[in-house]
Amino acid sequence: MYAQAVRIMLALAAAALVLAGCGSSAKPSPSAAAHSSAASTTTSSVPPAVSELPAAEHPSAGQFPATRGRTLQQLAALARGGVQLGPATGVFTPGTDRFAFALNASSGAFVYAPTAIYIARGPGSPAQGPLLAPADPMTVAPQYRSQQNEGPGGIQAIYAAEVSLPHAGTYTVLALTRAQGGLIGAPGQIAVAASSPIPTVGQAPPAIATDTPASVGGNTALVTTRIPPDDMHAVSFKDVLGKRPIALLFSTPQLCMSRVCGPVTDVVVALEHQFGDRIAFIHEEVYVDNQPSKGLRPQMQAFHLQTEPWLFTVDRRGRIAARLEGAFGVNTATGALQAALR
Secondary structure (H helix, E strand, C coil): CHHHHHHHHHHHCCCCCCCCECCCCCCCCCCCECCHHHHHCCHHHCCCCCECHHHHCCCCHHHCCCCCCCEHHHHHCCCCEECEEEECCCCCCCEEEEEEEEEECCCCCECECCEEEEEECCCCCECEEEEECCEEECCCCHHHCCHHHCCCCCCCEEEEEEEEECCCEEEEEEEEEEECCEEEEEEEEEEECCCCCCCCCCCCCCCCCCCCCHHHCCCHHHHCCCCCCCCCCCCCHHHHCCCCCEEEEECCCCCCCCCCHHHHHHHHHHHHHHHCCCCEEEEECCEHHHCHHHCECHHHHHCCCCCECEEEEECCCCCEEEEEECCCCHHHHHHHHHHHHC
8 A cells, every 4th residue: 555655655764865965975864765675665656757847847736735734644645656756955954945856766767747845843743835846947958968968868857845944853755746647755854954064145155266277287177077178167266256246066077976967067057158247157176186086175175065066156245145055957046146146
């Protein structure tokens, strides 16, 4: 019975594959998908991949059940099948935050259909929701697509919902997706820390010196692993901080272990052509000399980052205007860039 399997998954939701923490230095995040042994109990109920991306971009509250005081377990019982939830964000502190995630069928194929999130302090606690999670497209025009983003079956969009996390601790989430055959469910967890050293919106970022062709003796391979190379290395971050808006991207398209780092970098490359006359675009790689065995670059350490990708946009006054962790699409990135221009 699927409802029983989902109750097991909700109770056992723990660390698994996390799209956000694709650097090898990352520790497994507690804000992860359901435990693999629990997920295996639903294999017979998992539907084939759903591909309704246009509809997934525009979910509506009427497509999902009202909570009416029900718990996550009771809402999970309404689902007729299950998929796997892969969180794309893992750093949370009390407040309202972006919870991004992908959905996968048992085959590994991505699932796209209208989706919403329900959240509670535990599987048996009253749920809040539905919190709409529109799919944000990650596809770009062919001229902006890297070799790291050319293979078939790659990610086309990422889901995200704004969730209220008033206290530190662990929250349980349930994604419900409206497919043609009915609702399908996916459980997960969000771990909220009391604080984080990573600079956030409204703060002044560290005035780091990012790598440029001049700083590496003209060796382009040291400033980017993207194929073909991007051109977001013309200036150093410290030289434009407080003088003009900035988009600072930490990513390593070639060395990232998930399937999102190449697409995320391509999204920023594409938007550079739209915003590049108003914003300084800067891409910083993750590992010293692009060798994971040498550890994280000092620029990553200055921002207290242990995973990638991360995008920080900074306004002309030198304050962080937006901060995006993990996977993000064109719409979310555009909003972050527009925030830096205000």
